[in-house]
Amino acid sequence: MHQVKNIPTDRxxxxxxxxxxxxxxxxxxxxxxxxxxxxxxxxxALTLPYASVDELRxxxxxxxxxxxxxxYYAGASVLLTEQDFYDLASAYIAKTAIxxxxxxxxxxxxxxxxxxxxxxxxxxxxxxxxxxEAEIKHGxxxxxxxxxxxxxxxxxxxxxxxAAMPFRDKIIGIGLDSGxxxxxxxxxxxxxAKCRELGLHLVAHAGEEGPPAYVWTALDLLKVERxxxxxxxxxxxxxxxxxxxxxxxxxxCPLSNLKLxxxxxxxxxxxxxxxDAGLCAMVNSDDPSYFGGYMNDNxxxxxxxxxxxxxxxxxxxxxxFEASFLDASAKRLHIDKLNAVFETF
Ligand code: ADE
Ligand code: ZN
Numbered sequence: 555m556h557q558v559k560n561i562p563t564d565r566x567x568x569x570x571x572x573x574x575x576x577x578x579x580x581x582x583x584x585x586x587x588x589x590x591x592x593x594x595x596x597x598x599a600l601t602l603p604y605a606s607v608d609e610l611r612x613x614x615x616x617x618x619x620x621x622x623x624x625x626y627y628a629g630a631s632v633l634l635t636e637q638d639f640y641d642l643a644s645a646y647i648a649k650t651a652i653x654x655x656x657x658x659x660x661x662x663x664x665x666x667x668x669x670x671x672x673x674x675x676x677x678x679x680x681x682x683x684x685x686x687e688a689e690i691k692h693g694x695x696x697x698x699x700x701x702x703x704x705x706x707x708x709x710x711x712x713x714x715x716x717a718a719m720p721f722r723d724k725i726i727g728i729g730l731d732s733g734x735x736x737x738x739x740x741x742x743x744x745x746x747a748k749c750r751e752l753g754l755h756l757v758a759h760a761g762e763e764g765p766p767a768y769v770w771t772a773l774d775l776l777k778v779e780r781x782x783x784x785x786x787x788x789x790x791x792x793x794x795x796x797x798x799x800x801x802x803x804x805x806x807c808p809l810s811n812l813k814l815x816x817x818x819x820x821x822x823x824x825x826x827x828x829x830d831a832g833l834c835a836m837v838n839s840d841d842p843s844y845f846g847g848y849m850n851d852n853x854x855x856x857x858x859x860x861x862x863x864x865x866x867x868x869x870x871x872x873x874x875f876e877a878s879f880l881d882a883s884a885k886r887l888h889i890d891k892l893n894a895v896f897e898t899f
Contacts, residue, residue, distance in 0.1 A: 561864040576657035576874035579805035584841025585646040594632040639680025651692040701729035704737035727755030766790035803877030807840035820859035836874040
């Protein structure tokens, strides 16, 4: 393992900001800021059930995943046109560029939109245009992962896959999100097998609120390459050994876990434990506009709360590039740049 030189604690925040990193777990609809909800509602002549941005923000007090999802799906209903989707993704990319995110693999939930009559073309073309521009404007490699909503049926997932096929070249992979408990990975075994045949990368949310058993079935039945969240894995020693042996990445989202009451306090978060056990975990923002922070907020608050060190910071950034779906030579370039930042800091 790369040995990191001693960096005093008071310089850690600057290091966390400066180091290049990849974000592998960001729902683009979760980056929809309250101000943009209001401006898109105005542009699309929609009436919101909130009188002001402040009133909407006050509703962001969540007790669990479902209490968040109800508000998150309602917020996404202001997205109607290709321009809306482009503006949403462009705003996220501009913010994440400031946080020195060099690679982002962005989730989107097409069923949230197609079920309201928005076409798949509108969603994907708008998001994809912003991803192409990310490289030109910011030097960021941005790509799209299409998620199936697990509270809906596998049949609906198959229909969504079919509708996305004309845009196959604009997505790199498939994910699984929404309410976890009661919707185990095995519900989607057939559609994931089909996506695998199509050569799509596979990931799934598992072990966010759900039990370690869901992480096992995501790995063994869906054959995913990464687990989104996965923090419940630390309850199962055999699973921890499996994740370590196969170097399965866990895309951990500390502020999300705090706001959705997965951990009572950031000081209790098990990210240091996962890293110290040798797992390929890294930091992500999940739904930054709802959970109070983009990438660097996640890093800064989690390090301040847990006392993680510069060695942990290096490992998290390294893991993020390693776990990305870039090819080996692109990963090498990013890791070389990461090493240069740590050597010259
Ligand atoms: N969709 C958006 N954010 C999510 C999360 N944290 N878990 C499951 N589904 C989601
Ligand atoms: Zn998520």
